Amino acid sequence: MDLTSLLSPKIEKAVQELFGVKLEKVEFQATRRDFEGDITMVVFPLLKLIKGNPAEIGKQLGDYLVANCAEVSKYNVVAGFLNIVISDDYYFNFLNDIKDNPSYGFVQPKAGDKAVLVEYSSPNTNKPLHLGHVRNNLLGYSVSEILKASGKNVHKVQIINDRxxxxxxxxxxxxxxxxxxxxxxxxxxxxxxxxxxxxxxxxxxxxxxxxxxxxxxxxxxxxxxxxxxxxxxxxxxxxxxxxxxxxxxxxxxxxxxxxxxxxxxxxxxxxxxxxxxESDTYLLGKDVVQIGLEKGVFEKDPDGSVWIDLTDEGLDRKIVLRSDGTAVYMTQDIGTAIQRVKDFPDVGGMVYTVGNEQDYHFKVLFLILQKLGFEWAKDLYHLSYGMVDLPSGKMKSREGTVVDADDLMAEMDQTAENIARELGKLEDFSDAEKKQLYHTIGMGALKYYILKVDPKKRILFNPEESVEFTGNTGPFIQYTYARIQSVLRKSDLDINGNVAAIALHEKEKELLKWLTQFPEIVQAAAESHSPALVANYVYELVKEFNSFYQSVPINMGEPDQSKRIFRLQLSKKVGEVISSAFSLLGISVPERM
Incomplete structure (x- = not known):
């Protein structure tokens, strides 16, 4: 159980018993590095319910938690902030609880739960996929995997513009x-x-x-x-x-x-x-226009064209059928959405992965479907994303100046090969193993560089920068995973089973705190449809591991066998969470680098 879930009910009970008021929500934040504590409760919101000095209120709550919550060892109050120190036993037991769970952080869907349909890619059949499609595909695939991990059933689809x-x-x-x-x-x-x-x-x-x-x-x-x-x-x-x-x-x-x-x-x-x-779907939706006319959702102009008036909603009038009876894109999208629910009866919502130039289109589409009375329409989401630029400028497909997706991937593999050869640590790899490693690193670099950025932001993509082995890059994280596997391979200890409780080093505790956050990050990323939350979480986890690695002996340098086993178990779990987080981004991790 994460700290917020653990502490919230106990603090709510404390407020009820100490002050006689009901607290609806406890507000937490990370403890500032210059104060002692593992998590901080913000006391100021309580002043709306309780009269008094925030520091004194914090002290009373801290005393209550130390006396009534075994996981809280001590506290300190700074102004209106209650910094809570969690016991070593809590973290020690936490690792024992999760170390044998390979799907830690992931939630299984419940029987009968509604599914989410995610549309992505959706190219035209007159040209190859390009860099813009790469961002689209990576976002759509990653969001699908994150939604699955959060406990949703997911259907992944695309519509191909083939006419x-x-x-x-x-x-x-x-x-x-x-x-x-x-x-x-x-x-x-x-x-x-x-x-x-x-x-x-x-x-x-x-x-x-x-x-x-x-x-x-x-x-x-x-x-x-x-x-x-x-x-x-x-x-x-x-x-x-x-x-x-x-x-x-x-x-x-x-x-x-x-x-x-x-x-x-x-x-x-x-x-x-x-x-x-689209050759199958472009006529869909025309029958829905008639239903909409009968319901008064649409209106017919004197020339026979059919429109919807959305001016009351801050939009404008939108045509859904031309005067000659032919459909427009909006009509087709209405019909396709309805058809998808027929094809997948368990669908309760849809995610459309489409660039931000279509923001207005999807506002109108979702509103029309709601006005037509479809219950699932309230759970439609436009995963809007910014364009991808290169140092050389914008792409133009008609002029043949787009960055071809295949060429880009080949370039990433080659860049990864050049850097790996310079590092010179692949003497015992076969040619086939080297080729696979270059592709794993190249794709990891490409995917991570794109997915670590919030989808709504525009990206300037620099292939060389993305493959660096230091800083916030995919290869840096992959290298840390490979380092962990190397440490585990060199160990001569059996690290299965539990060890007796030990006093934790501050670096061990910090690393365990990051591990506790993984389930929350998965849920937050699913709710916000943002792989960037997962990407940046795993980067922070890796930085914390490397600090731990540099600060304490993990294997041969530690004489206490219980500590060695515990640190190896902790390292192994960090590696598993790196692998799990990267799987949500569609990235593989190499066992050796």
Whole structure:
């Protein structure tokens, strides 16, 4: 049991018995390093209920806890802050309770609990995944794992944007310039091959615009009249009409992309329970518009278009059906959300992992679904995240200047290899083991660098900085885990079973305090949908372990065998929590480095 859960009911009881009032919530904070204590109760909120001097109130509470709570050994009061010192026995027993529990900090879902559906990735099939998709995938996967660890059932899905004018642009360019090349004949991954022709289309389109403008057309006229854009628009109409030749090409090129995506997902270490395709879902929601009209949620304009008026909620009017009866993205998203609940009847909420440029869209979507009367709509969440920039600037996919996800991962592996070779500690590794280690370090560096930042913040991603073995990086934490495994391998002691109670060194106590916080961190990260809380927690835990490692002998340097066993047990548990925390971020830990 963590300290806040342990102390809260006892302090509430103390307030009731000492002052005759009921305290709804106890406010705690970390004890400042310049004061003695393991946790601090803030006394000031009690002044709303109790008249008196905050220091005197704190003293009375401290005396009560020492007399009635075996876990509290002493206390001190500084102004309105009660600094509570927890007994060594509490920490000693805590380690005994958790040391044989490999899933410490994780909660199993209860039978009948509602599930959460998490959508992430959701790419277009006209280009490979890029750095922006990497952040999306890492966030979506990590939040899914954190929600699972907090006790939720989770379904991981994506919707693939596999239709529309942008898809036709790649198809048309391949028809014109591809000479029948395939992933097999070109040696290119399928998504890269299709992306190549998306760039090719844009080059030709710009050339035709310039030609038309030279002939006297305005830029707007040239953009509309360029032959290649008119051909792409016709191809889209042909696809919608079910033209067999166009549909066959569409299926072939999309499959190239799907195969390429799967390879990227495997290397990135993410997965999905179900795939949705926009070609299947783009007509969904039109029937819901009629229901919304009947309920008075939507209103029809004289031209036949259907809208919802959200001005009373501080938003604006939003179209849900065009005058010609065709759907808009909002209509499709309404229908897809409803379809997902049909597909997964246990769903009680959904998380949409989408960049912050879509903040307004999701405010409107969630509000519409609530107004339509869907109970689960109150538990919809937009996991909004900032863009990823590079030192070289912004990415543009039409111009082929995006940072390709596969290239980025290969670069991370190479950077990890260069640094590992410089450190020169891999003499006894086979080539296969070295290759696996470079990938583990490279991916750990990439994932940690991105996930340690609050999702809402924009990131400037620096590959070289992310692979450093010092500071707040993935490799630094991985190295500490490997160091712990090395210490355990070198020990000649049986560290199973309990040892007799010992007086704790201050560094042991500090490390145990960090371990007690892990379950709270998992729950807080789930509630806030923020892997950054887990990432920064494990960094602080590792810093505390390294301070402990430098301050006390863990293995051969300690003559007291009970202390050695206890410190080895403590080290082993720290390693397990590092591994557990990193698993929530989708990061592996190496046994040797």
């Amino acid at each position: 529309g004018i942008h898809i036709c642009k790649s198809m048309l360019a391949w028809q014109k310039f591809g000479n029948g090349e395939t992933p097999e004949t070109s040696g290119l991954k399928g998504d890269k091959l299709v992306g190549k022709y998306y760039v090719e289309f844009d080059k030709t389109y710009k050339s035709e615009i310039n030609t038309l403008m030279a002939e006297g057309k305005t830029e707007d006229e040239a953009k509309k009249q360029a032959p290649i854009i008119k051909q792409a628009q016709q191809m889209l109409l042909d696809w919608e009409a079910g033209n067999p030749e166009v549909v066959a090409l569409w299926k072939t090129m999309n499959q190239w992309v799907y195969d390429g995506f799967e390879e990227t997902y495997r290397n990135l270490g993410v997965d999905f329970d179900k795939y949705y395709y």
